[in-house]
Amino acid sequence: MKRYSAFAVAREGLRHHAGWERAWKSPAPKPSYDVIIVGAGGHGLATAYYLGKNFGITNVAVIEKGWLGGGNTGRNTTIIRSNYLQDPSAAIYEKARSLYEDLSQDLNYNVMFSPRGVMMLAQTHHEIRGYQRTAHANALQGVETEFIGPERVKELCPIIETRGPRYPVLGALWQPRGGTARHDAVAWGYARACSDMGMDIIQKCEVTGVTQEGGQVTGVETTKGHIGCTKLGIVVAGHSGVLADMAGFRLPIESVALQALVSEPIKPCMDVVVMANTVHGYMSQSDKGEMVIGGGADGYNNYTQRGSFHHIEETVRALIETFPIISRLKMLRMWGGIVDMTGDRSPIISPTPLGNTFINCGWGTGGFKAIPGSGWATAEMIARGTPGPLAAEFGLNRFREGRFIDESVAAGVAH
């Protein structure tokens, strides 16, 4: 693989870009692999990448029903933070956040990680208590956050109406090294690096069945034929229940549509990421100038990849209340993704009842921020056959045993 660099950009610019190689290959599937990962989203590709990078396992195929990065990886609002309440959550999200810090250099692909700071507004006394409690927990977890007052909120984000007559801003939980990244680039960067290690990324290939013998997985049936494997990783977010069904087990997952929207591009007016849970809305401004706005999840289970109008309307209402100056902006595009929600709003990274079959799912509304850490932990589990310290508490058994890692209060709305 030719490395990307400023020099390469200059060189290719002078010769009409004739020398740029394919970012990833499009091979036909081999008869079998050491590991098959189903799902070429961020989590699946990162899993494959760390299998290669950390464990030298490169006889790997990543199989994708559609186009790589086309699920939730390409549909989210790109927020990265790790200010979670529960220790196992903070550990894996902080691992992910810290990997993001160097991901561009690691992948030789500019994923545009932008640690511009994330603030979660407290607009009721109840929220102040909640975020102060999280700040206490973060201090113990080594996650750098602080609880800031309304004056500091206004200083960091002047377009917020902190004295809003209905829900004044009373403070915020501030994570200065949280931020955003270019979501497509994360998928593309991992895909390019995986392909470079000799892994096969097989797009437009739908898994239609899981084959097994004596309780051990032997491969997958796909629209491109049977592909054998020694180990199988299922990393398919919203459709996890469907794949689990093929492998013969059930998951405690509900799938719902989560929506987002962007505005037309405007000159820069907001440097930080703001999340306002009381009024249900969050917003940041992309490097292109669009305001990227996240809304709530539908109140009913579905696979529609669209959403009901009233959720977007509520989100817009919330943002006008919190940021009155943006009301003359126009919504350019709205879309939905299917998020896989667990009962405790924490992910599942776990072996499954089928031998040598592993699953990574349940990231709900907050998966993008976790991609590097999730891939890291899942690769470790697949390589070793058993979860490592990052994944240990996210096993499927926690639901049977009642050992929740409950983030449902912190994740009261989508994030």
Next chain:
Amino acid sequence: MRLDRSGGDVAPSLSFTFDGETVRARKGETVAAALLANDIRLVGRSFKYHRPRGIWSAGPEEPNALITLGRGAAQTPNQRATVQEVYEGLEVSSQNRWPSLKTDLLSVNDLAAPFLGAGFYYKTFMWPRAFWERVYEPVIRRAAGLGALSGAPDQEPYEKAYAHCDLLVIGSGPSGLMAALVAARAGSDVIVAEQDHALGGRLLAEVEEIDGAPAADWVAAAVAELEAAPNVRVMSRTTVTGVYDQGTYGAIERTAMHVADPGAAPRQTFWRIVAKASILASGAIERGIAFANNDRPGVMAAGAVRAYANRWGVSPGKSVTVFANNDDAHRTARDLAAAGVTVAAVIDPRADAQAIGDYPLFSGAQVTGTTGRLGLTDITIRDASGKDQSVWTDCLAVSGGWNPSVHLTCHMNGRPVWNEDLAAFVPAPDAVPGLFPAGSADGAQSTADCLRTGAEAAIAALEALGQTTEAPALPKAENGFTGHTPFWLVPGKKRAWLDMANDVTVKDVKLAAQENFASVEHMKRYTTQGMAPDQGKNSNVAALAILADATGRTIPQTGTTTFRPPFAPVPLSAMGAGARGKGFAPERFTTSHTATEDLGAPFVEAGLWYRPSYYPRAGETTWRQSCDREVQMVRNAVGVADVSTLGKIDIQGPDAAALLDFVYTNMFSTLKVGKVRYGLMLREDGHVMDDGTTARLGETHYVMTTTTAAAGQVMQHLDFVLQALRPDWDVRIASATEQWAQFAVAGPKARALLDVVLDGPIDWAAWPFMSCGNIGVAGVPGRLFRISFSGEEGFEVAVPARYGEALYRLLLSQASVLGGGPYGMEALNVLRIEKGFITHSEIHGRVTAFDIGMERMISAKKDCIGKTMAARPGLLDPARERLVGLKPTGAVKELTAGAHLFNMGAEAVRLEDQGYITSVCYSPTLGSFLGLGFLKSGPDRIGETVQMVDHLRGVKTEVEVCNPVFFDPEGGRMRG
């Protein structure tokens, strides 16, 4: 320039400004038409390279002519000059240029273009590592965006509105008008939504005849008929923007964007239209041809050039040329020539193209380049023999054919299908339930076909609604100009633009293909094609065709084009109309609110409710002084608090007891009439959802009390149980929270106060702890519950809400005689912490009955929601964090909620974490701070000393673990 037409053209009567220069215009013109009339071709700068750009279209699809309206708080960025109507005094500014439109410094980007191809930023800006954050990104961000926000809040009014109809007709060209006429004559409720201010669609822009008369006459007659019909509502300036489930359509109306002084009228209105069926008569959008430097001001869509001439009497150029692959565009040459404009050449790549008027035709020829720095001056024509010649022209009208406006058919995940004959995508059948495409939106190419398919679609839609309609006699109309041959690009080395709004060229798409971004979605995201304000309306199909060619596939093999809502950008101001300020969420006030305000109490929000924090008295300077006094007042005399905000759910029916037994952990079917019981409610996953008291008022009649915070959630939960789990039960529930005003009367003198207030005499022996029944207050029937949340002898007295304020004032005046008075939330909180009573600070969603020491409340004699899941081993692990009381014993006497607990001597790090504090207060009764919290194996550690560490304030202190009931643990005071 303005054309000198015979007939009704009036002289320009009004003026507006463009970048400060005065422009004369005619009423009814768009900004674009007026600018072209005044020979202003340069109107903006492109997004990335800051290339000079002009007007491309004559409609809402415009990619280039985005302008800013107004200034100050009224400044509105990114408006389409092709849609905005002029009015006297309108201020228009160009965007994305500095210092001026003609001299834009960032046009230097264009010189660096060889290095700034598709996706270049993914390949660089990575070294040195810290520079992305500190240098590169800030520079990129500063250059981003088109228009700018004023920074001032928008003070103008907007509105939201709702409409319902049998048939929604989207668009009012020939197919839309014909469909509307058929449905209107059949008596249906019809709404016609047209984005333009005038109905007629393309007929306004063409020189055509219908039934032997000018098409405009037929349009006028049709509009007059529709406007006169009582069952038809015509909504002009209204763009249908989105399709949602159950026949819901979003639409944005530019209600008063076209008038100088709209007064109180909403500037824009967001409509939600619910239609039983709809006709998609949204027409088609002309596509361009990619050739070298095809983006100069003066290069325009051929249909738009014709529209400016025919509709507004404006020629976009003095010497017009046409470059097109289809017969339809020849009409542009014909009509302009007929209007007296020089038509210098028509270039048609088809070898067999025929002229339909008096103009020079180059068949089998192509345009290979253009010149003109700030506006087109010349084009280069390569004729059929391969010879190049240069032609002077200031307007090149381009057409690569027409794309049906299939956008709305994609909104519910429908995928348009490629039609080889039309070389275009047409709506997939049944893409949206109840939506019937017609006219050119469905691929019709002539006016005659549009009229016919419009009528057919209306008949089909009415039939779907169960109504049979006869086919109408169709007007006689134009049936020609349908010849075309697909032609996407002129090969060449120079940049040929596809997505003008985002500066995406043919080369960019080919580079994406070369780098294996071969999926159409990858290509779009890599090049940003289709992501600009026009959302690919002008470029998606051409880009797809070029990607297909570059990857050696057919268009259907390569993918399809799709569009997400909204069709046209929707202002947040209209979508969120009414949300500004206090409009965002309703405010709920108790009946005692005014009386409480009179007493100077500050309020605190509790959900949507406002509740008093404390009642300051003369001489009290801090909230703590008031709170301490109120606590002691309740402990020693009597206090009154409004508790109406707690949820009250009236439950009646033969199965009321069964419902309660099912949702509560403990038994309610055994509760005697006239008694009250505390209940605990679990979620399905075994965690505590809520708690509260429920009273049995009759054999089949209960009143449940919830916490204020969970009132909605519990109501929803009960509804779910009855609708989804036990629809067989004969029981009804109703929220009665706002129907009853309820006041807590607590303290040793509570009875004395009630003796004065209630209709009496009351036989208190008949009112033991946890009893309830009917009473009267001044003859008004009410309810009395003997319950306590303070640990004192306590009652709650309830009357219908309309008597609430009177009762509250009565209670306060009589209480003061007894040395009592009102108490607020702060005192209420202290009273409950002293007693170890929990609130949602403790039952915060992660705790179980076991954690709060209430595992014995889960009845073994029956099932209930959450019981099975609550029995999982992890939820009964003795090492779980469980509820304890905490008292400071160290040097620091103040506790903080949220602080964590550690063993004495242990380091305050995560692995040593033992628990955390949930609620704290200063107890004037016990003269100490008190806390409630969760501690690992808590109840087994009573008497132990642990340390509290407050990382936020840097405080450490020792605390003693104790029973959470600090005060009167035997409960003698509340039993009386």
